[in-house]
Amino acid sequence: MESISLAVNGRTDIGQVREENEDSIHCYSDSETDFAYVVVADGMGGYSGGAVASRITVDTLKEHLDELVNGTFLACSPQQQQLMLRACLLDSCAIANQKILEAKSLRPQFSHMGTTLVAAVIWQNFLIVAHVGDSRAYLWNEYGLQRLTRDHSVVQEMIDRGQLTPEQAQTSQVRNHITRALGVENQVDVTINSWNLTENALLLLCSDGLTEYLDDSTIERILATHRPALECVYRFIDDANQCGGRDNISAGIIEYCNRAQSAAALSDDAITLRPANREDTTQRKVHR
Structure with missing residues (x-):
């Protein structure tokens, strides 16, 4: 897998309105192995x-x-x-969930705290994404933009039932009500999806402070045209702030480059993403 190149970048911003940034982000790329990841968490609960x-x-x-x-x-x-x-992501999410619950029991002022999560890991040409809540992962390549996560939210459930269109969901009064979060129940249901990457791609992870303002077509346009690609994170945050910045904003990008594929012509039936596994369950509403 020596032909693979991975690079990461990420940024979190307090936005234009909030007094505190409740988002957290971490990006990592190993210079010696084909290993990179981005983790984005969007906290809730107030009082820090x-x-x-x-x-x-x-x-x-x-x-x-x-x-x-x-x-x-x-x-x-x-x-x-x-x-x-897969086991590492599931285990670490379960441990994080318990740590939050323990912190809540020791500090009553944190009784309403919790957080969303989206994490993406690339090992060689294998991509795995874990998420809870409405922070998202997207993948962009020459075929366009693909959303890799489905929000655990009230409006997503309404969209799935045909009660709302995606456009109506953008302005719904319950658009910030999520149905899953870490730190709410003793056990958390984490959605895990995985794929095999077959060509160059950009992977974007973000909190809903970004998707509150930028729809999928805008995200696709920026990823397709803004270069250097890793600097898209600054563009995303600047644009969200210019649109109002009512929430904290976080964005992280992994740039995946397969030099061997870049040099070779892909066949017409090449698969961009091949799902390796999928799971999905629902949980009670959590108001943010």
Whole structure:
């Protein structure tokens, strides 16, 4: 896999209205192996609780992901490595959930805190995404933009039932009501999806402070035209702030480059993303 190149960039911004940034983000790319990840968490709860919950979550995932690629991992087969990545994300999310609950029990002023999460990991040509809540992951390549996550939210459920159009959801009074979050129940349902990457791509992770203002077509246009690609994170945040910036805004990008594929012509039936697994459940409403 020596032909693969990975680069990351990320930024979080307080926005134009909020007094505190309750978002947290961490980006990482290993210079020695084909390994990179981005984690974005959007906290809720006020009184600094949201910031605590999002930081606990990002720090917990960082700790576990940083320890993953070791001698044992490298000695495993690709299939085993993929299972280990999935287990690492699920385990670290469960641990973060418990840490938030413990913090809430010790500090009553944080009783309403919780956080969304979206995390993406690339190992060689394998991409795995975990998410809870309405922070999103997108993938852009020469075929266009693909949303890799489905919001765990009231409006998404209404869209799925045909009660709202995506356009109506953008202005719905319940658009910020999520149905899943870390730190709310003893167990959290994490949606995990995975794919095999077959060509150059940009992976965007963001909090809803970005998607509140920029629709998918705008996100696609920026990813397709703004270069250097990793600097799109600054453009996204600037645009969201110019549109109002009522929420904290976070954006992280992984740039995936397969030099061998770049040099070779793809066949007509090449698959851009090949789903490897999928799971989805629902949970009670959480008002943010």
